[in-house]
Amino acid sequence: MAKGVKPRVKVPKTASAGEMVTLKTLISHKMESGQRKDSDGNKIPRSIINRFTCAFNGKTVVDVEMLPAISTNPYFQFDAVIPEAGEFHFTWYDDDGSVYETKKSVKMA
Amino acid sequence: MKLTKILFAMAGLVAVPFAAIAGEDSQLTINEEPLITSAAAPAHMENVDTIFSGWVFRTDETQALQMDDFDNPAFVFIDQAIDSFNAVDGSSGKACVSCHESPEVFKGLRASMPRVNGSGELETIPELVNNCRTERMGAEKWKWSGGKMAGMIGLIGLQSRGMAVDVAIDGPASGMWEKGKELYYQRVGQLDMSCSNCHEDNYGNMIRADHLSQGQINGFPTYRLKNAKLNTIHGRFKGCMKNIRATPFKEGSDEFKALELYVASRSNGLMIETPSVRN
Amino acid sequence: MQFTRRDTMAIGGAAVLTSFVPSLSVASTNDLIMEVTGGATAASSGIDLTAPEIAENGNTVPISVDAPGAVAVTILAAGNPLPGVATFNFGDGAGSQSATTRIRLAGTQDVIAVAKMADGSFAAVSQTVKVTIGGCGG
Numbered sequence: 001m002a003k004g005v006k007p008r009v010k011v012p013k014t015a016s017a018g019e020m021v022t023l024k025t026l027i028s029h030k031m032e033s034g035q036r037k038d039s040d041g042n043k044i045p046r047s048i049i050n051r052f053t054c055a056f057n058g059k060t061v062v063d064v065e066m067l068p069a070i071s072t073n074p075y076f077q078f079d080a081v082i083p084e085a086g087e088f089h090f091t092w093y094d095d096d097g098s099v100y101e102t103k104k105s106v107k108m109a
Numbered sequence: 110m111k112l113t114k115i116l117f118a119m120a121g122l123v124a125v126p127f128a129a130i131a132g133e134d135s136q137l138t139i140n141e142e143p144l145i146t147s148a149a150a151p152a153h154m155e156n157v158d159t160i161f162s163g164w165v166f167r168t169d170e171t172q173a174l175q176m177d178d179f180d181n182p183a184f185v186f187i188d189q190a191i192d193s194f195n196a197v198d199g200s201s202g203k204a205c206v207s208c209h210e211s212p213e214v215f216k217g218l219r220a221s222m223p224r225v226n227g228s229g230e231l232e233t234i235p236e237l238v239n240n241c242r243t244e245r246m247g248a249e250k251w252k253w254s255g256g257k258m259a260g261m262i263g264l265i266g267l268q269s270r271g272m273a274v275d276v277a278i279d280g281p282a283s284g285m286w287e288k289g290k291e292l293y294y295q296r297v298g299q300l301d302m303s304c305s306n307c308h309e310d311n312y313g314n315m316i317r318a319d320h321l322s323q324g325q326i327n328g329f330p331t332y333r334l335k336n337a338k339l340n341t342i343h344g345r346f347k348g349c350m351k352n353i354r355a356t357p358f359k360e361g362s363d364e365f366k367a368l369e370l371y372v373a374s375r376s377n378g379l380m381i382e383t384p385s386v387r388n
Numbered sequence: 389m390q391f392t393r394r395d396t397m398a399i400g401g402a403a404v405l406t407s408f409v410p411s412l413s414v415a416s417t418n419d420l421i422m423e424v425t426g427g428a429t430a431a432s433s434g435i436d437l438t439a440p441e442i443a444e445n446g447n448t449v450p451i452s453v454d455a456p457g458a459v460a461v462t463i464l465a466a467g468n469p470l471p472g473v474a475t476f477n478f479g480d481g482a483g484s485q486s487a488t489t490r491i492r493l494a495g496t497q498d499v500i501a502v503a504k505m506a507d508g509s510f511a512a513v514s515q516t517v518k519v520t521i522g523g524c525g526g
Contacts, residue, residue: 006188008473010179011505027526028185030286035469060479062487069465069473071448071490072181079483170440170450182448266418318520319444388443 004030009090011104014084023054023061024077027092027100033068048072049100051093057086057104082106136313137164137382140178144271148378153278158310162379163322163331163387166313171334175386183332183384186339187267190260199248205261208245214287219269220381223370231366234262235341253360259339263330266383274327274376282370285363291373293363298355304372319388324349326377327371328385339384342369397472417466417498417514423512424462424502434511435461438448446493446519454486455503455511461485462504467497493519 010024027049048068048074054061061080080088085108092100137144146162154160163171174180194205209215223233235253238261242248249301251258278286279369293304306325307316315321330339340348343360345367356366419453421430435455443449453461453476463473466520485503493499 006185007187008179008188014401022483024179026179026182026185028189054481055479056481059481060477061475061481063479064475065475065485067472067474068470069468069492071492073185075182075488075490077178077452077488079486080481081483168440168442168444171444173450174448334448337447 005092005094005098005100007090007092007100007102009058009088009102009104011088011106014107014109016109017084018081020079020081022077022079023088023092025052025054026073026075028073029092029094031068031070031072035068036090039071042064049092049094053089053091054078054080055089056080056082058089060076061088068095084108110287111387124128125223135165135169135172135383137162138176139170139270139382140176142271144382145345146379148273148310151196151374151377154375156305157323157375159382160325160375160379161312161367162382162385163325163328164352164382164385166320166322167388168385171386171388174332175328178250181332181340181384181386182337186256186260186332187264188304190257193257193261194264198247199242201245201247202248205241205320205333213268215265216268217272219266219383220274221276221367222273223373224277225285231282231285231363231370233366233369234265234341235359238265240312254344256338259330259341259344262341263339266330266381269381270383272381274373274379274381276370276377278370278374285367286370286374288364289367289369289374292368293371298353300353300355302353304349304368323375324372325376325379326372327379327382328382328387330383331385331387334386334388391401404424405413406453408493414502415499417500420464420466420471420500421502421510421512421514424464424476424504425512428510430502430510430512432511432513433506435501435513437499437501437513439515441466442518443493444520447489449493449499449517450488450490452486452488453473453498453503455501455505456485457505458503458511459506460487460504461487462502463489463491464500464502465493465497465502468492469488473499476523482511491508 005028009029012021015021024107032044032047036044038044046068050066052064052066055090085106087103087105090102137146144289146165148160150157150160162177178184197204223231226232234287235258239250284293296303297298307321312321312323327344329342333340343365347357347360438452455461458478460475460477462475465473466470473491474489476487494526496518498514498516500512502512506509
């Protein structure tokens with residue numbers, strides 16, 4: 001697992017049934033592009049988060065394929081519909097096989 | 110050749126009116142709380158009437174990143190620092206939290222630093238952190254501009270966000286302050302430039318495609334888009350000195366500490382914005 | 389990740405090249421769209437792309453896309469060493485087919501967004517983003 005990877009997500013604590021909410025996510029990651037060379041001229045191997053998914057109660061909100069042109073500390077903002085009380089499940093997939101996960105529950109207002 | 114171009118551009122742009130500031134009409138709000146980004150210059154500044162936060166010199170997109178703590182990428186490092194704050198480290202089995210109830214107890218500290226301590230020494234926040242680590246925790250020192258240190262001084266500085274910078278420059282601080290002022294106006298390096306050449310004579314003008322700021326440090330440590338991490342005050346001084354092809358002083362050196370005190374005193378009246386976002 | 393001085397100079401060189409040969413980037417923009425659509429023509433309406441006209445630093449450029457009714461939106465950067473940036477696949481739980489992210493641009497170039505609609509048709513949009521070379525790399 002890459003060192004110091006820490007997800008942050010912003011999700012409202014409550015919503016009314018059928019409400020559309022805006023979610024924000026940020027995760028600390030170098031996103032080494034594979035395009036850079038070290039001081040000896042050797043290529044630094046690619047090491048990025050290559051996929052991000054968000055689901056609510058098992059239903060996909062977004063599934064993002066990520067390439068090295070995504071900035072360091074990847075940020076996403078998107079909208080979800082909340083049909084009922086439940087839980088958002090956010091998952092980031094690292095090139096090195098690590099999976100970073102976080103969950104947030106939403107109550108009905 | 111690049112050097113002549115820069116100098117030529119600088120000479121040509123001195124005449125450009127001050128209106129060149131990118132966001133001079135913009136209002137900084139952070140999490141919907143307004144922050145002042147300009148103020149009357151402190152009395153000791155002879156050549157400047159108004160002091161401006163570096164925020165006003167940035168484009169709309171960069172400005173926006175600082176206006177919400179979730180959009181501000183610096184907060185991934187603040188979060189990590191909260192974990193460090195609570196984590197036991199060193200031979201004494203202590204964490205920061207063993208002595209300091211929460212980061213909030215440091216409210217106000219950042220606004221008054223650097224300051225002269227009881228022993229008559231000028232002290233900075235990284236030194237306070239490392240003193241705690243070596244003296245009380247029995248832990249290793251952190252590197253001045255390392256990730257752990259930058260995060261921790263970011264967390265400590267955040268507690269003073271919105272407070273006016275108010276560093277003391279008289280009494281026991283006056284000697285170091287004078288030394289810092291001398292360094293600020295001292296031309297150095299192959300380009301033979303002083304801090305004042307850019308940040309006093311030419312703020313608001315373009316240096317190549319970039320707006321020169323007043324070099325205020327009220328937002329440090331700052332997340333720079335350039336390197337996607339928190340940057341310390343001395344780290345930035347070092348970068349500036351390299352740019353003018355001078356041999357930089359060492360981070361934590363008496364020279365940089367004196368310069369920090371002087372530059373901080375030029376921010377007296379602006380608000381702490383830690384952790385800010387710059388390009 | 390940060391750009392070294394050498395990287396930055398290479399980017400600068402690339403930017404100069406692009407500005408002298410504008411037709412090159414236009415052609416590759418169309419080619420890139422065709423690659424995503426598999427040769428199908430993309431409509432010019434139905435997708436919005438918001439990107440800064442001038443980015444202060446190519447390391448972190450905020451962009452937003454909005455394509456009502458899309459199942460997927462692919463973002464491309466025509467002037468990057470690898471043009472692919474990301475593909476957003478929108479599921480049943482999505483509240484809109486819009487998203488915001490931050491991307492890397494290795495110099496002034498076209499940013500392209502291609503939406504695949506539910507009926508299998510495509511829509512595409514592109515915008516030139518100027519990436520400035522900062523005055524103070526320190």
